[in-house]
Every structure is written in C-alpha cells, then in structure tokens.
C-alpha cells in the first residue's frame with residue numbers, strides 16, 4: 001500500500017479511484033492540481049494539498065485502483081483492515097494528459113451530464129462548446145471563484161456550461177441567472193438542481209431591477225431583446241464586472257430614430273436601414289465600453305448560417321487613457337452622424353464630452 005501511496009504522490013499516474021471517488025492530475029494555468037470528482041461534486045485540489053487529501057481518501061476507502069501507463073495497482077481492504085494489493089496491465093497505455101484543458105478538442109466532454117439535463121440539440125451543443133471557447137481566454141479563469149451574472153438567462157444552458165467548465169478546471173462559478181419570465185426561471189432552477197449545481201441561483205426580475213450586494217466578476221447576456229442588452233451592459237459596469245460578454249438580439253431602438261432622418265442610398269430601404277442600425281448600435285456599445293476602461297473584441301458568436309444574431313462583444317477591463325479618448329471621439333462622431341440618442345449613453349451616464 002505504501003508503494004501505491006508513493007506513486008499517487010508522485011508524477012506519471014493517470015487516475016486514482018477510491019470507492020467511486022476519482023482523482024485525476026490536471027495542469028492548470030495556475031499550477032499542477034488534482035481534480036477530485038465525488039458524485040455530483042467536483043473539486044480541484046492544489047498539488048500541495050494533495051498528500052493530505054489522498055490520506056483522507058485512503059483512510060475511508062475499501063477498494064482503491066491506481067491507473068498508470070506502466071501498469072495499474074489494485075488494493076482491497078479486508079474486514080480485518082489489511083490491504084491486499086495486486087498489480088495488473090495498464091488499462092490505458094497512453095501517457096497522462098495533464099494539460100487536459102489545452103489538449104482536449106472541446107472544453108466539455110461530449111457525454112457531459114449538462115447536455116442530457118438541458119435536452120439541447122446537437123447543434124446547440126456545438127454552440128455551447130464554441131461559447132466556452134470564446135470565453136476561455138478571459139483572465140478570470142485564473143481565479144478559484146468567480147461570480148457570474150447571466151442577464152436575460154432564459155434556460156441558461158450557456159451559463160450552466162460555464163459552471164460545468166469551471167468545475168472541470170478548478171474555478172467555482174457562482175452563477176446568478178436573471179430573467180423577467182418567472183416560468184423560465186422555475187425551469188432552469190429544476191435543471192440546475194438535477195445537475196447538483198448548488199453554486200447557482202436564479203431570480204425572476206428585470207435586469208434593471210436587479211441589485212447585487214456583492215461585486216460581480218463576469219456579466220454575460222445572450223440575445224436579450226433590444227435595449228435589454230444595454231441594461232445588461234449597464235448592470236455589468238454598475239457592479240464592477242471585470243469582463244462583460246454580450247451577444248445582442250434584435251435592435252429596434254436606433255432603427256426607429258434613424259428612420260426619422262433624411263435617407264440616403266444606405267438608409268432608404270428598410271432592410272438596409274435595419275442592418276445599419278444594428279451596426280451603429282453595436283459600434284456605440286463597443287465604444288461606450290472602451291470609454292469606461294474596457295478592451296473590446298467584436299467577434300462572431302455562432303456561424304452566420306445558424307442565426308443572423310451572431311455578433312458578440314467581449315469586453316475585459318484594461319484601462320487605457322488613449323483608447324478611452326479615441327472611443328469618446330468615435331462615439332460622439334457616430335451619434336452625430338446618425339442623429340441618435342442610444343440607450344447605452346443614457347444608462348451609463350456617459351461623460352458630457354461624449355454625450356454633449
């Protein structure tokens with residue numbers, strides 16, 4: 001048994017299973033760790049805490065299996081408390097994949113319980129994986145705990161996927177989902193309960209009415225209708241979010257304002273006017289976030305063949321005076337060129353130099 005213990009404290013093993021609790025070495029950006037999965041609970045134990053944790057697991061276990069590329073070790077405790085240890089062929093000859101968060105093709109395994117619980121289509125599963133890939137570069141994942149608000153969460157399968165991804169990678173994602181539709185909130189609470197995600201909560205409220213006693217780290221909002229996306233961005237700023245990621249939905253507000261002005265070839269036709277208004281709205285939102293100290297990437301969220309609503313604004317706090325000044329000038333120029341007063345300006349109470 002001492003040899004098994006020594007091996008599990010060293011390098012090169014692939015998996016340890018102690019009475020159904022599995023432990024797997026992982027290499028996170030913040031250093032080596034061991035992922036421990038006990039039923040619905042997943043925990044990432046820093047490598048320096050692993051010896052004590054291993055002792056606890058072995059003390060409580062009756063059957064222990066250690067899987068390693070050079071051979072597996074099986075141990076069974078007899079009724080008299082004696083360990084019987086045997087060695088066998090390696091159940092998998094492959095070398096350990098410690099950098100699993102970098103080498104795996106998808107952020108979540110295809111058979112993750114999330115997909116069963118949310119009952120989403122294969123297409124949506126791919127979107128979920130892609131969504132995590134888009135959020136994965138955020139610095140926040142370096143932390144052990146992040147507080148995430150999903151504004152206009154609907155069934156929240158995307159943000160539940162962030163919880164799942166956090167559990168796989170050692171970041172506790174404390175998710176608060178908000179939606180004005182009480183029915184959908186009931187549904188998503190049930191899904192989160194099925195998954196055992198007790199670090200999540202859901203509130204039936206409008207985004208504007210939501211109040212948080214704690215700062216938030218990440219604000220996400222996917223396809224919240226019209227100016228609800230502006231409410232979401234404003235909530236992110238108000239609660240000091242390090243990152244704000246929104247994929248806007250329908251844009252009606254500016255189309256109506258632009259339509260009142262004289263039309264040129266770009267604005268004469270309703271369809272083109274609508275598309276211009278979408279671009280202007282999102283460009284103003286991006287500039288507004290830059291004015292407030294965020295670095296913003298405007299990226300494609302889902303492939304255009306799935307939905308026309310495929311723009312994503314991914315903003316991360318990274319204050320820069322020159323960027324803020326450039327953005328303020330662009331914001332003002334765009335506002336004047338199209339003669340619009342966007343919700344984002346009102347909600348964020350942008351400085352008069354930008355709002356005039």
Ligand SMILES: C[S@@+](CC[C@H](N)C(=O)[O-])C[C@H]1O[C@@H](n2cnc3c(N)ncnc32)[C@H](O)[C@@H]1O
Nearest residue numbers: 152153154179180181206207222223224225228
């Ligand atoms: C198109 S659904 C998107 C749901 C989810 N984010 C997704 O991507 O699957 C928009 C959701 O936003 C909610 N919503 C719209 N305006 C809202 C507001 N001002 N406050 C809270 N929820 C809102 C709606 O009830 C709806 O569930």
